Amino acid sequence: MAVNIQKGLAAAGLAPLHVWNRTASKAEPVQAEGAIVEPSLESLASKCSLIFAMTFDDAALESAFSAISALSNKSKETENKILVTCSTVAPSLVQQLEHKTKSVSVLSAPVFGRPDAAAAKMLVAVLAGGSETEKNLVAKYLEYTTRKITRLGGPAHTANVLKLTGNFCILSVIEMLAQAQTLAEKNGVPREAVVDVVSALMPGPIVTGYSERIARDEFDVGFTVDGGLKDVGLMRDLASSSSVSLPFADIAHGHLERQKAENKDLDWASLAKIVRKDSHL
Amino acid sequence: MAVNIQKGLAAAGLAPLHVWNRTASKAEPVQAEGAIVEPSLESLASKCSLIFAMTFDDAALESAFSAISALSNKSKETENKILVTCSTVAPSLVQQLEHKTKSVSVLSAPVFGRPDAAAAKMLVAVLAGGSETEKNLVAKYLEYTTRKITRLGGPAHTANVLKLTGNFCILSVIEMLAQAQTLAEKNGVPREAVVDVVSALMPGPIVTGYSERIARDEFDVGFTVDGGLKDVGLMRDLASSSSVSLPFADIAHGHLERQKAENKDLDWASLAKIVRKDSHL
Known part of the structure; x- marks a missing residue:
């Protein structure tokens, strides 16, 4: 998915994408397409205001959130991050994160489909949380891989x-x-x-x-x-x-x-x- | 469904269709399209060699079969009828009827879809039983209302x-x-x-x-x-x-x-x- 987003950003003149993966080798194909691989989540969070997280499970999402919000609490210039969770995690976890700190807006955008569907722009996404402006921004990036986005008016966790x-x-x-x-x-x-x-x-x-x-x-x-x-x-x-x-x-x-x-x-x-x-x- | 078959037969120069319904008024729309309404099942069976039965339940199919086979046993000229059951009935009933008499070939052709789907030629049919020649003949009529026919090589009741x-x-x-x-x-x-x-x-x-x-x-x-x-x-x-x-x-x-x-x-x-x-x- 990251490979396709990078390609889309490059085509739209918005490249590069900054990426970080727990398993460094997994970032290589995106790097080959022109993305910048960051050495840590903290490094990535210090450079980006819009962060998409595709975590394996609830625990991994929670630790990613902690790293980002710790950073945004330390420095004024890194305030107002947008964290978009794309994983299949517990709605109750997203609900907890959503109101934990004002400096991180949490949106949720889980997607249906396998990696080959992402390449073919055939994913189906659900999008909830944040302001309308934030949702519009996130939708702009989702559009590179999806054929349909269903928006919900409720809080982020309703997407989950x-x-x-x-x-x-x-x-x-x-x-x-x-x-x-x-x-x-x-x-x-x-x-x-x-x-x-x-x-x-x-x-x-x-x-x-x-x-x-x-x-x-x-x-x-x-x-x-x-x-x-x-x-x-x-x-x-x-x-x-x-x-x-x-x-x-x-x-x-x-x-x-x-x-x-x-x-x-x-x-x-x-x-x-x-x-x-x-x-x- | 009968209305659409009658229309298709007329268009193909094969009209008229002979029809019989337990509730006489139900045959009126088909009659309006040019079909011949028969006063009884016996009368219909004496004139037709290919009979489609859309019965309410198992009991109605059994009594229709009895009427047709009784007739075919009485008279040499009414032998070799083909009875096509289109209803959702018990496979065990169709299995019983299938080998009951040599003079009636039993085929099964249940269809998926509501009456509006029949009018739009959008039914999905399943077809089993009889010889290949008999299946081809039945398929020719089913094609007036269906978009797909799945043929099975097994006995008639497998369609059910x-x-x-x-x-x-x-x-x-x-x-x-x-x-x-x-x-x-x-x-x-x-x-x-x-x-x-x-x-x-x-x-x-x-x-x-x-x-x-x-x-x-x-x-x-x-x-x-x-x-x-x-x-x-x-x-x-x-x-x-x-x-x-x-x-x-x-x-x-x-x-x-x-x-x-x-x-x-x-x-x-x-x-x-x-x-x-x-x-x-």
């Missing part, structure tokens, strides 16, 4: 609620496809015929893509079972803290837990193996 | 398995959307924003259509809770008879049963009212 809601739908579709193909296969209908009909009824890369991968047992690449368990944990925490019943997430969670015991590194769609096993396939 | 599998996916999507909108709404995100994101992730009229109707509480028209309960009953019978675990159908069934106690005549997407109630909305 919507991101978890979208991920809940993707996970539900995976579980649905696994159950559907199993029902068909056990009754003499090939999995491919289910792919054919479901793709006609519900077109688009998510349903068709997962449908094909489940039918062909292609679970080697993608979003892992471990990643899926992190996400479904966030969904269920959100449901539980807001007294929402979310039975589809509970079912998929059980299947992911059991698939983790088999192989946690496969794509999360490999929960289909457990679904099949439960139906004696 | 696939139809129930597709309906299972539609029902799962309804239940998923109800849960997703509830999770979002309870956490400060408007239902409409969920419609926006889910429509971008999973485009197409089924996901977007149900998503919008659930968000706007538009449950007055469509496929009823009672119809949904008939279908989910068929899905669960099929799952049970083939030792398949189908937890998404079980959850939606519970919600449809409870919604039936409230109002069985609303669209089956009104199960969302129960989902919301369980989350105290």
Whole structure:
């Protein structure tokens, strides 16, 4: 994603992008495109006013926020930073960070899609928090990689609620496809015929893509079972803290837990193996 | 649907269509287009060799089959009828009928879509049973109302398995959307924003259509809770008879049963009212 943003900035005459990654080698492809690699987050934060954070989890976002706000408290010239969190993290964490210090505006802009979708400008983004001016600024950068941005009028963390809601739908579709193909296969209908009909009824890369991968047992690449368990944990925490019943997430969670015991590194769609096993396939 | 087939036959120089309906008034619009209304199923069966049956339920299909096969047993000239069942009925019933008599070839061609989709040539059909020649003949007529026909190489009842599998996916999507909108709404995100994101992730009229109707509480028209309960009953019978675990159908069934106690005549997407109630909305 950073590579594409750098390319977009360069094309718009706005380069360079300053980048920092916990694993230095990951910044190399962006550097090759003309970005400036910073030696530390503090160094990056001292030079930039708009910072996009794509962290692995809640803990990494919290430590990035601490580094930025510590810096903005030390020096007057580094005040008024904008931190945009793009990760799938707990809405409650974003809610905490949002009002922690006046010197850092927290916006949230999680995106749907894999890296190849970013390259093709096909991500779907959700954007919330900050002022309208800040949202417009952030949207300008998001546009380099997205085909659609849904803006919310509420505080930043509502974007994380919507991101978890979208991920809940993707996970539900995976579980649905696994159950559907199993029902068909056990009754003499090939999995491919289910792919054919479901793709006609519900077109688009998510349903068709997962449908094909489940039918062909292609679970080697993608979003892992471990990643899926992190996400479904966030969904269920959100449901539980807001007294929402979310039975589809509970079912998929059980299947992911059991698939983790088999192989946690496969794509999360490999929960289909457990679904099949439960139906004696 | 019959109106559109009659129009297509007329355009192709193959008119007229002979029609019979248990409720005589329902045949009037087709008659207005030039079809010949028959006074009884026996009368229709004595004149036609290719008969499409769109029955309300299993019992109606069984009685139509009996009338046609009784006739074909009586007279040599009415032998070799082709009966095409287009309804959502139990695969086990079609399997029974398929080998009951040599004089009636049973094919199955259930379709996905509402009457307006038939008029727009947008139905999705599944076709199984009979010989290749018979399938080609049936496909020729289906093409007047469909945008896609998935052919199966197995016996006729496999088309009914696939139809129930597709309906299972539609029902799962309804239940998923109800849960997703509830999770979002309870956490400060408007239902409409969920419609926006889910429509971008999973485009197409089924996901977007149900998503919008659930968000706007538009449950007055469509496929009823009672119809949904008939279908989910068929899905669960099929799952049970083939030792398949189908937890998404079980959850939606519970919600449809409870919604039936409230109002069985609303669209089956009104199960969302129960989902919301369980989350105290």
